[in-house]
Amino acid sequence: MSSSEAVAVEIVESKVTFRFKDGVEYEAISSEGETLLDVARSNEVPVIHQCLTGSCASCICKVDEGDVGMDSDRLMSLLPSEQREGFRLTCTSYAESDCVVDLDYPSTFSEDHAASQSVITINELEWVNHNTVRIEAELADDAEMEHFEAGQYVQLKVPGTEEWRSYSMSSTERELPEVTFYIRVLEEGVMSNYLRDRAAVGDELEIDGPYGVFYLREEKVPQIMIAGGTGLAPMMSMIDTLRLKNFRRKPVILAFGCSFEKDLFAQDELELRDTWMRNLDIRTCVSRPEGEWDGYNCRAQLSITQDDITDPETVAYLCGPPAMNEAAREHLESLGVKGENIHVELFETA
Amino acid sequence: MTKFKNARVANDKNTKKQYQPYMEAEWGFINxxxxxxxxxxxxxxxxxxxxxxxxxxxxxxxxxxxxxxxxxxxxxxxxxxxxxxxxxxxxxxxxxxxxxxxxxxxxxxxxxxxxxxxxxxxxxxxxxxxxEVNGMIFVFVCEEDWDEEIPPLKNDLPIRFPENNEKFPHPLWPDTPSILDEGVVIRGMHRTGNANWRLACENGFDAGHLLIHRDNAIVQAKEWAVPLGIKPLDDQAIAIIEDEDGPQGFLNRYFTDSYEPILENPILDIKAYGQNPKYFRTSMFMPGVLMVENWPEEHVVQYEWYIPITDDTYEYWEVLVKKCNTEQEKKEFEYRFENLYKPMCLEGFNDCDLMARDAMQNFYADGTGWDDEQLADMDASVIVWRKCASNFNRGIAQPPRGVNGSKKGQSKDLAAAALGDWPGMDAYATGRKYDKS
Known part of the structure; x- marks a missing residue:
């Protein structure tokens, strides 16, 4: 190798600025080949992350300045619309120039919501429709999980396997040490098989959490929640949290959608909340009703209309299958909801 | 005993779910x-x-x-x-x-x-x-960020008459006076009880608790025919009152066909004393105001509040209201208040209630009582109240920080207990004046 050739080898370094919701900024240098998350981790920047493989979406950020490329092969949980708007998963993206990325949570979030491991014991196990199980469980006495944000999830280890699956709590922090989940049971899947074949009251499951940056932002603006299927669970936690915080003076719309009537669940729970909160408007949507149906006959997001957007700062939470999340985001943005005020939870069933 | 273990049907977990906000209101309702x-x-x-x-x-x-x-x-x-x-x-x-x-x-x-x-x-x-109205000072206790119009005081007081005479008639005492009526005389007292405020509320209108008043001096002296209990018979027994812009709560239709006064229990060979009929009616309104019409004397009404101070102390308010048309009438009512009703009713008779609420506190203090209680038919109005309160409240008070009662078992409480004071004794009258001497 001649000396002239050596000079031609460029060492690509970029300055990455991580900007948190509380205004705190961290600057770090990214070398070629390093993901943004690598940069954050090696410089102790408190970016939330969990799976490291692009599937959990915890490590999401939004590019404010500069170019950030993505490893599209590994991209699993970012919506195409999110991608277009500049959202990136830090674990699968790379600084291609000096850049500024925004994290939609305060810099203290990871410290305040440290995950811990424990065990839960199932107290109640109830089939709430043909394919959904409601589990009420109690954390072990020595569990460290004393806090979580409404909307966050935990991982549960499927008994008899080494597999972990993620589920959002439908209960609130106030109910700890009791936690409640709604879990969809598929024809095949380790958790599904367990729930269908073996699960029983008294079973112990390992739990790890809380995780996620899909959580209730307590801004005093109208709230829209769009849930598909068991995507209702985090919304129930958020609604109860809003209720307990006496959030009564701005509208809260919950659009809960399923394909068929038989897929609905938790209707009695929702009705009670409808009675307790005068500002809560629950829209139960069935897109393919089989019999007479007097609720909304459409996909959940389509129950939201222009009349519902009364405040430019309206905040929206989406939790459903990727296609729903995608369509709901586009729909809300077309109605004038700001992209940065739309929070999306990846939804997977297993 | 095991055969009774699963007998809890009247108030199972599903019923409790229906009044979850009430269970969450340990520190009361706000706004x-x-x-x-x-x-x-x-x-x-x-x-x-x-x-x-x-x-x-x-x-x-x-x-x-x-x-x-x-x-x-x-x-x-x-x-x-x-x-x-x-x-x-x-x-x-x-x-x-x-x-x-x-x-x-x-x-x-x-x-x-x-x-x-x-x-x-x-x-x-x-x-x-x-x-400030007719000798009482009311405060709108709200969250710091309350930014709406303040609802009128009348919405947080019991229904008024004569406007409700038709809807809730009672020939024996039409025109029950209100705190807000012009020219009424209000006399009363307040003191601190050592129980959660909800236990106190529920005691106020509890149809089955008349047994504790059986031996009260005023009942004996006046030979009041106070039943052993009053049993609801049908769904007309309790009327829910839920006008959007008005008081919200419920009314017990006592002494109508919907309630049966229980005058004796032959198994125990016990009978209600007294020959003189004593007709009255109870109703309860947000945020926890009791109205006992025609009590303790004809055309007088007793109002009660059970105001949460902390989650284990409440201020018990009792006031009697009478419309007095002449100065002479007023003087005579005030005389009876001082010399008869205050010592014999607000104290004597209602002291028994104060004791009963304090006596419930241990069972409910750690939360287990709300799950383990076994309510019965006589408690229909208790369940109705819990649901009303869940639906009609304007907000649940958050467990406070940095105030009296937010931390239990502090040295000041232990010192008070050692001296024989209840922890709640100075809770309300805080700020005992600094004594310059």
């Missing part, structure tokens, strides 16, 4: 009007500290007007009422470091020894709306 003091407890220039739903409130009367501010200095958190200092008619000054706040808006207007401090004019303490 409601509550009585704070009788007018004569707060003469001109006087300062008084109270606590409602975990919020310390200081009352001060200046130039006739009563003001209510948060009773907690923003500087180091001491209560102004602990050692009242008012250097003019427009302000209240913290006795500790001289932080001085406007009575009308709560703003920090100056600091005694630091008139140039940069904080001045930039911050302040919460101010509460006050209404």
């Amino acid at each position: 409601h009007w509550y009585p704070a003091a009788f007018s004569d407890e707060l003469p001109e220039g006087e300062v008084k500290g109270i606590q409602i739903a975990g919020i310390p409130i200081v009352l001060r009367r200046a130039k006739g007007t009563v003001h209510a501010l948060l009773d907690q200095c923003l500087h180091r958190g001491v209560r102004f009422s602990a050692k009242p200092m008012c250097l003019n008619d427009e302000t209240i000054t913290c006795w500790y470091h001289g932080f001085t706040f406007n009575l009308d808006d709560g703003e920090l207007s100056t600091i005694v020894a630091a008139p140039d401090d940069k904080l001045i004019g930039t911050t302040g303490i919460q101010k509460f709306a006050v209404e």
Whole structure:
């Protein structure tokens, strides 16, 4: 190798600025080949992350300045619309120039919501429709999980396997040490098989959490929640949290959608909340009703209309299958909801 | 005993779910009007500290007007009422470091020894709306960020008459007087009970609890025919009152075909005493106001409040209201109040209620009682109240921080217990005056 050739080898370094919701900024240098998350981790920047493989979406950020490329092969949980708007998963993206990325949570979030491991014991196990199980469980006495944000999830280890699956709590922090989940049971899947074949009251499951940056932002603006299927669970936690915080003076719309009537669940729970909160408007949507149906006959997001957007700062939470999340985001943005005020939870069933 | 284990049907987990907000309201409901003091407890220039739903409130009367501010200095958190200092008619000054706040808006207007401090004019303490009517001072106890129009006081008081005579008739006592009526005479008292406020509320209208009054002196002396209990018979027994712009609660249709007074139990060979019929009617309204019509004498009404101070103390208010048409009538009523009804009813008779509520506290204090209680038919109105309260409240008081009762078992409580004082004894009348001697 001649000396002239050596000079031609460029060492690509970029300055990455991580900007948190509380205004705190961290600057770090990214070398070629390093993901943004690598940069954050090696410089102790408190970016939330969990799976490291692009599937959990915890490590999401939004590019404010500069170019950030993505490893599209590994991209699993970012919506195409999110991608277009500049959202990136830090674990699968790379600084291609000096850049500024925004994290939609305060810099203290990871410290305040440290995950811990424990065990839960199932107290109640109830089939709430043909394919959904409601589990009420109690954390072990020595569990460290004393806090979580409404909307966050935990991982549960499927008994008899080494597999972990993620589920959002439908209960609130106030109910700890009791936690409640709604879990969809598929024809095949380790958790599904367990729930269908073996699960029983008294079973112990390992739990790890809380995780996620899909959580209730307590801004005093109208709230829209769009849930598909068991995507209702985090919304129930958020609604109860809003209720307990006496959030009564701005509208809260919950659009809960399923394909068929038989897929609905938790209707009695929702009705009670409808009675307790005068500002809560629950829209139960069935897109393919089989019999007479007097609720909304459409996909959940389509129950939201222009009349519902009364405040430019309206905040929206989406939790459903990727296609729903995608369509709901586009729909809300077309109605004038700001992209940065739309929070999306990846939804997977297993 | 095991065969009875699963007999809990009247109040199972699904029923309890229906009044979850009520169960969450350990510290009471917020964004409601509550009585704070009788007018004569707060003469001109006087300062008084109270606590409602975990919020310390200081009352001060200046130039006739009563003001209510948060009773907690923003500087180091001491209560102004602990050692009242008012250097003019427009302000209240913290006795500790001289932080001085406007009575009308709560703003920090100056600091005694630091008139140039940069904080001045930039911050302040919460101010509460006050209404004074017929000798009672009411405060609208709200969240700090309350930004709506304040609902009228009448919405947080029982229904009024004659406007409700048709809807809720009773030929024996039409036109039950109201706190808000012109020309009424109000006499009453308040004191601290050592139980959660909800236990007190539920005792107030509990149709089955008349047994505890069986041996009361006034009942014996007047030979009142007070039943052993009153049993609801049909779904007309309880009327829900839920006007959007008005009082919300329920009314027990006592002494109609919907309720059966129980006068004897042959198994135990026990009978109600008394020959003189005693007709009355109870109803309950948000945020926890009881109305006992035609009690303790004809055409008089007794109102009661059970105002949460902490989650284990409440201020028990009892007032009698009578419409007096002449000065002579007023004088005679006041005489009977002082010499008969106060000692024999508000104290004697209702002392039994106070005792019963305190007696329930241990079972409910750690939360298990709400799950383990076994309610029965006689408790229909208890369940109705819990649901009403869940639906009609304007907000649940958050467990407070940094105030009396937010931390249990402190040295001051233990010291009080050692001296034979209940922990709640000075909770309400805080701010015991600093004794200059």
